[in-house]
Amino acid sequence: MRVPFIKMQGLGNDFVVLDARECEIPALTADVARHLADRRLGIGCDQVIRLDPSEDDAADTRMSIWNADGSGASACGNASRAIAMLIGEPAAVQTDGGLIRVTPGDGVASVDMGAPRFEWQDVPLAYAMDTLSMPVAWEELENPGAVNVGNPHVVFAVSDCDAVQLDRLGPLIENDPLFPERVNVNVAAVESRERIRLRVWERGTGLTQACGTGACATAVALMRCGLVDRSVTVALPGGELEIAWHDGGPIVMTGAAAESFRGSFEWDEYS
Numbered sequence: 001m002r003v004p005f006i007k008m009q010g011l012g013n014d015f016v017v018l019d020a021r022e023c024e025i026p027a028l029t030a031d032v033a034r035h036l037a038d039r040r041l042g043i044g045c046d047q048v049i050r051l052d053p054s055e056d057d058a059a060d061t062r063m064s065i066w067n068a069d070g071s072g073a074s075a076c077g078n079a080s081r082a083i084a085m086l087i088g089e090p091a092a093v094q095t096d097g098g099l100i101r102v103t104p105g106d107g108v109a110s111v112d113m114g115a116p117r118f119e120w121q122d123v124p125l126a127y128a129m130d131t132l133s134m135p136v137a138w139e140e141l142e143n144p145g146a147v148n149v150g151n152p153h154v155v156f157a158v159s160d161c162d163a164v165q166l167d168r169l170g171p172l173i174e175n176d177p178l179f180p181e182r183v184n185v186n187v188a189a190v191e192s193r194e195r196i197r198l199r200v201w202e203r204g205t206g207l208t209q210a211c212g213t214g215a216c217a218t219a220v221a222l223m224r225c226g227l228v229d230r231s232v233t234v235a236l237p238g239g240e241l242e243i244a245w246h247d248g249g250p251i252v253m254t255g256a257a258a259e260s261f262r263g264s265f266e267w268d269e270y271s
């Protein structure tokens, strides 16, 4: 069976999108997702995204997310902007991390990502801890903040994020027993009250050009500490995102996303 796909990206974080809203596509397994994401096999991406008709009356569509290692994810900021461009009009999108609202614009999209959760059980952490500044360290990375923005993140404020060996420390922290569902690892340098530089080690994928939920998590963790203003630019290796948040309200993320190309693949070759 040949299955159509759409290759999309947000700031270089790239996706294979399977749009099952109007055509039938078999249920995706971890193996199919892993093979589609594997760049050595031909297509390749950071995440595989599937759109289905929503079972929830409050939503227009359902988005499911798989990381490159085949694990499921409950939120993806860059893919949310990408599917906003694909849908082409404001839409409510059901995800495992909650309902989000996407609004496409001219080359950019905005997403209401919902409210962040800071309780240790919600991140989740393995045991009770202050998520504003956690009393833990991995070598020079210490006292991170933790937050769930639809998926779990830990945020380290550092003086120079390029100097951090994230390819070595990222997997150690991601898989630490402190994080029962593993974790996305953010290292952030505050350049001014309006600008943050960020690199992200993504759970289940590794280093990416950009992580939208990482930008949201980092911005709100640093806002919560009073280190930056309530509206900031987050500069990632792949480009910039604007993040705004006020206590008790949703996080709003705005940035570029686009379609790269369309193609199709033989399902049996990837299962």
Ligand SMILES: N[C@@H](CCC[C@H](N)C(=O)O)C(=O)O
Binding pocket: 013, 046, 047, 065, 067, 072, 073, 074, 075, 076, 077, 078, 079, 151, 152, 184, 202, 203, 204, 205, 208, 210, 211, 212, 213, 214
């Ligand atoms: N690239 C994403 C995040 C994808 C999911 C993440 N790796 C997880 O497992 O939670 C983004 O742009 O947010």
